[in-house]
Amino acid sequence: MSARTKNSLVTLIAALAGPGLALAHSDTDSVAANALLETPQIVDCTLENGDPAQCVEYVVKYLPDDLEIGPFCPATTGDVGGIWDWDGENPGLYRIDADYLQMLADQGYVFFDENGTVNVFDIRVEGPTAPNECISGSVDESVSMTVLIPMNPVMADTPTPLGTVAKVGLGVDGVPIFADAPSVLDRGHMPALDTCGGHVDPGGWFHWHATATDIDTVFETDEVAANCANVPQDPAALFGYAFDGFAIYGSLEADGTTPAGLDACGGHVGPTADSDAPVYHYHASETFPNLPSCLVGVVAQDNFTTTAAQGIGSARAEGGAAQGRPDFSQAAAALGVDASALEEAMRAEGGRDADLAKVAERLGVTVQMLEEALPGPGRP
Structure with missing residues (x-):
């Protein structure tokens, strides 16, 4: 189903149901109090399509008070750490242990x-x-984060794809949610996730890269020897709200059945445990990463900011997003070029699969110099 068709369907449902249909689920009571630094407020905001709107503004802590996190990296090959979604040879979700590291x-x-x-x-x-x-x-x-979620979601003309470390939403536990973590193939380093699917940003705050309340379903599906001990598991539970205002649930409906008629983003229109009236909402998938692959609605401008000195949402985001993109600083120094110029050339010629001959030509260096400088197996 196209985004425009879904938009028409939601409009039709709203017309039939009357003013009682609530397309937005997020409100000032939606996020756990132990994650909040301030009382949530309803504020004026502007959507990315330029429309004026109202948003719920949440100011959340670096970590909810009672949330345990970890393990992440094992100390030795004899220890067992968190998890990682490997996308090289023999791809799949793995527990970070001796066999995986070998x-x-x-x-x-x-x-x-x-x-x-x-x-x-x-x-x-x-x-x-x-x-x-x-x-x-x-x-x-x-560190604190300020998050804006539209109260009355607006369907976009076309869905917005969610690439690496794209902003997805906010959990009802007050933990920000981001899309798939960056690949080892891009950077040579591995930002390990814990067994609930989260880790700490370079800015010092914790965030999810998975639907943490239903990740055990993923482990069962992918036959991974892990379980999430830090977050109660419920495949039908409300996990959070996407940045477009629509709710994200686990992989099952409230009655325990498998959702039907999901669109390409992983959502559909129907009743939920929180609404007898049909509403658009997302569902987690049964494989990793079990998050929406795109957003059907329009998000608010400046919907995620942080007081952190670096990382996603910081004032230095372009220079501090070490997890979100390859670190080209060392390679650029070796080549004698500006890091932003190297990054732009790589992006323009295909990203991870860039044509290195064309990148080298853009930068005025040889392909051999570029290959030796870029991150990869056996190279910094």
Whole structure:
């Protein structure tokens, strides 16, 4: 079903149901109090299509008070860490253990030394010192995030795809939700997720890369030896609200049945546990990452900001989004070019699969120089 068709369908349902149909689920009571720094407010906002609107403004902590997080990176090959969705040879969701790390080593990505010690660095306060390192992140308790969610969702003319680390929404637990984490193939380093599907941003705050309340369904489907011990599992539960204002539920309907008629984004119009009237809402998939693959509605401008010194949503986002894009600073220095010029050339010629001959031509360097400088197996 196209976005325009869904828009017509929602309009028709609204006309039939009358003013009682609530297309928005998010309100000032939607997010857990133990995640909030301020009382949520209804504020004027502007949607990205330029329309004036009203949004719920949430100011949330770096981490909800009672949320346990981890494990992330194992200390040694004899330990077991979190999870990672590998997209190289033998792709799939894996528990980060000795077998997985050896598989990566066989492909040229060596994350441990001769003693079995895993290379780990804290992305908030330091950089990597080895070609391949597992990314950890320490929290910054002073950090807060401000999130805007439209109260009355507006369907977009076409859905918005959600690429790597794209903004998805806010969990009812007060934890921000982001799309698929960046690939090891892009950067050489691995920002490990815990077994509920989250990790700490370079800015020092925790966020989800999965529908945490239904991730055990993914582990069962993908036959991964893991379980989420830190978040209660309920495949029919409300997980959060997308940045377009529509709710995100688990992989099942409230009555335990499998959702029918899902669109390309993973949503449909129908009743929910929170609304007898039909409303548009998203469902988690049974495979990783179990989040919407696109957003059907229009999001608010400036919908995510943080007081963090770096990372997503910070004032230095372009320079601090280390998890969101490859780190070209070392490669650029080796080539004697500006990092932004290298990044732009790579993006223009295809990203991860860029034609290196064309990139080299843009930068005025040789292909050999470029290949030696770029992150990858055995290279910093």
